[in-house]
Amino acid sequence: xxxxxxxxxxxxxxxxxxxxxxxxxxxxxxxxxxxxxxxxxxxxxxxxxxxxxxxxxxxxxxxxxxxxxxxxxxxxxxxxxxxxxxxxxxxxxxxxxxxxxxxxxxxxxxxxxxxxxxxxxxxxxxxxxxxxxxxxxxxxxxxxxxxxxxxxxxxxxxxxxxxxxxxxxxxxxxxxxxxx
Numbered sequence: 092x093x094x095x096x097x098x099x100x101x102x103x104x105x106x107x108x109x110x111x112x113x114x115x116x117x118x119x120x121x122x123x124x125x126x127x128x129x130x131x132x133x134x135x136x137x138x139x140x141x142x143x144x145x146x147x148x149x150x151x152x153x154x155x156x157x158x159x160x161x162x163x164x165x166x167x168x169x170x171x172x173x174x175x176x177x178x179x180x181x182x183x184x185x186x187x188x189x190x191x192x193x194x195x196x197x198x199x200x201x202x203x204x205x206x207x208x209x210x211x212x213x214x215x216x217x218x219x220x221x222x223x224x225x226x227x228x229x230x231x232x233x234x235x236x237x238x239x240x241x242x243x244x245x246x247x248x249x250x251x252x253x254x255x256x257x258x259x260x261x262x263x264x265x266x267x268x269x270x271x
Contacts, residue, residue, distance in 0.1 A: 093117055094163040097129040098170035098181040105207055105242045107131060108250025110169040113205065116265045117167070123269075128159045130180050138183055145191045156188050156196060165201040166230075167268060170217055171242075172208040177217035182224070189228060197228035203268040204236045213238020233271045237264045 095117065097110035107129050114127040134151035141147025160166075170177045188196050202225050206214025218236045225232055237260070239245070245254045252258055 092124045092126065092162045093121070093165045093167065094159045095125065095127045096159075096166055096168045096181075097127070097131065098168050099173075099178045100130045100133055100180045101171075101178070102131060104171060105246055105250070106169055106171050108246065109205070109207060109239070109242070109252065112251050113167055113169060113261070113265060116262060117269065120265055121269045126159055126163075128155070130178075130184060133180070133184065137187065142187045143190055148187065148191060152187055153191065156191065160188050161192055161195045163200060165203070165268070165271070167203045167205065168221065169205040169207065170214065170221065172206065172210070172212075172214035172217050175216050177214070177221050181221075185224065185228070194229070197225075197230055200230050201233065201271055202230045203233040203264070203271065205264070206236065206238045207242045208238070208240055209243055211240050213240040233268060235264065235267055237261070 095110050095114040097107045099106045111127060114125060118125045134149065136149040137152050170181060204218045204221060206218045208214045215238050222232050245252050245257050247253045252261060
């Protein structure tokens with residue numbers, strides 16, 4: 092199974108539409124089961140002081156981890172740049188999932204990354220930072236990370252990247268990820 096993660100809880104960002112486009116392309120190019128997890132929809136009871144104790148974790152987190160994280164063989168993470176890094180909610184979600192069933196959740200899982208930014212670098216720093224975190228957790232990172240720069244200029248009114256050159260790059264990234 093492949094889980095595509097939209098890595099921000101910010102409403103009406105470009106992240107979810109781009110993650111949805113990756114999800115649709117992965118479904119198109121593979122027969123594997125694919126799920127889309129948007130951090131926009133995280134339950135409010137997920138993060139609290141007891142989240143670092145396996146017995147104190149919310150039922151909502153356990154359900155998300157059991158449905159999206161543990162059964163996945165691969166993760167494709169789409170994340171915007173926040174202050175030269177990646178969103179804190181993504182780090183908190185990863186941290187929370189590392190408390191229970193650590194190995195089943197992360198060990199030897201393959202991870203691809205897509206960075207989004209308004210600027211020129213396409214969240215390269217954020218992807219580098221997340222690479223270090225995911226390596227620490229025992230994941231295998233796809234070397235070809237995809238930075239998407241000036242996102243607001245290449246996304247259409249339907250929330251999709253329709254610009255031909257960018258779309259071809261995305262399709263190649265998806266095919267490489269499936270083969271990874």
